[in-house]
Amino acid sequence: MIRRSANQKAWWLVLPVVALVAFNAVIPLMTVVNYSFQETFGENVFFWEGTKWYLQILQSERFHASLLRQLIFTATVLAIEIPLGIAIALSMPRRGIGVSLCLVLMALPLLIPWNVVGAMWNIFALPEIGLLGRAINALGIEYNFTRQPGAAWFTVILMDVWHWTSLVVLLCYAGLCAIPDAYMQAAKIDGAGNWQVFRHIQLPKLKRVLTIAVLLRFMDSFMIYTEPFVLTGGGPGNATTFLSIDLVKIALGQFDLGPAAAMSLIYFIMILLLCWIFYTLMMRGEER
């Protein structure tokens, strides 16, 4: 019988990866987990608090309010960006010089740093000097996003649509280009109209890229921080205070490390859970 020598030296090769993951994920995450069960008054003194912060967060009206705002924001943004992105991708040219032109135009918003997007829209929408603000007011509609919650919401959503619809467009465009010509030709020969081509060929073939698009847009919009923070700072009042803005207010503004850590973990688990639900729903029936 051949005796296999157990050479375990190969494990050393895994070490760099383990170290890397430990430093950039596990250790910071565990620090947060550690904080979330304790109370500190600085000077590195901690007291065990158990699940107190979790219960406090889950029962707090402030958290409920920002969660609700977050859900409404994400739902609105998805409801606008996904159909709009598909529509734009469908109307983009497939050949000729128009292709590169459209692609560059579409990619532009994605290349702008997030805080610059916020600053741009802040100036753009100012009622006195901004082009958008002046234009809306000139139409006779009173518009001031620093004072009216409705106007603030409108501006934040418009900004997000401007910034991120391109991503959906590019994904869908790639998906549409990947559909073999024969499908379109067969549909023409079968006498299908535009709607039927969309319904029976394009949409089913886009399913996978759309899943990616929805997941990416869901995660990003659910974690949105920079742009609304620069644009409205969460105001007026708390009108546009989404979860991450609220979290930063608690952690840095009030330096409540315990509650902030608990809230981070709740936030994290929520995103994980919702992504899983989305993915499962959209992939359901794929195997059948």
Added chain:
Amino acid sequence: MAEIALQNIAHSYSPGPRGEEDWALKKIDLVWRDGGSYALLGPSGCGKSTLLNIISGLLQPSAGKVLFDGEDVSALGPSARNIAQVFQFPVVYDTMTVFDNLAFPLRNRGLDEAEVRARAGEVAEMLELEHSLRRRARAVSADDKQKISLGRALVRPDVNVIMLDEPLTVIDPHLKWQLRSKLKQLHRRFGFTMIYVTHDQTEALTLADQIVVLHDGRVVQSGTPESLFERPQHTFVGHFIGSPGMNRFPARLQNGAARIGELEIAVDADLSAPDARGEGKLEIGVRPEHIRFCDDGFPVRVHRVRDAGRYQIAEAELQGVKFKIYVPEGGAVPGEDARVRFERAYTHVYRDGWLLRPAAA
């Protein structure tokens, strides 16, 4: 059903064609008889699919007209031409059931539901799909998907022509035979005009009554399988059809006779006709099947004999030119030094690739 005529069809994919090579199709004049079964045969890249897409209306030709029953349809789109086309790779509507796939072209044309049901059921039965009618089209096998594509073409009443663009490429070999004979049977039963594109000569020869051979954007010959075999109009046809293809020998004319090297060869061409005396490269073409060993022919040297199962192929040399001889079952190869004879009626002369007119029989 309709007779389809192509008049001076030419097509170029580049916007400003200059040279000969810019044209994918070079002036094609062809009539597809109503109810005929045609194979469009040629190697990859010879323009088969281009020609097919021009007939179906998916492509507008750069020049020329397409007539259906004498009516100019050049400007009409594919759905207005009322044609059916099956592509190389199966096209099914993933989200629909197999039944809905078959019914789709009928419903789009506004047939009433009872008739849709009857026709789709009938086609499903012909193609042996009746057991999976309720299943999602996405979930069936690749073979069945191609049957669905075929079914969507067959389901429509009174289509002008059914065109098949190498439809059996992705099909399992044993099913290939089955589907091919099914297609032939359906053609006989319903009498639709059928154009079948393929690069496989066996497929073309077994399926169609008429074969159109396309080479480098030109129709080099259109005819029955026998005529392609016995009288190839172009050396390309001789070479492309038959296995092994036609032998070719460089030739010259001397004193009104065709010669390979110093040997005078009896040929079927009318060498006294005016078109026999022009310029251009002369070749003598004769198929391996039309060369026989005998005692009083030209001396040749046999290099090798290959056994191909039911027959043998002898590889020999005549006046420095290598060629092949077909030796039927029971025939014998005399040895290294042998003598052969060409059958005169099948010994053709080509100038620049094209057949010289034979002497009037």
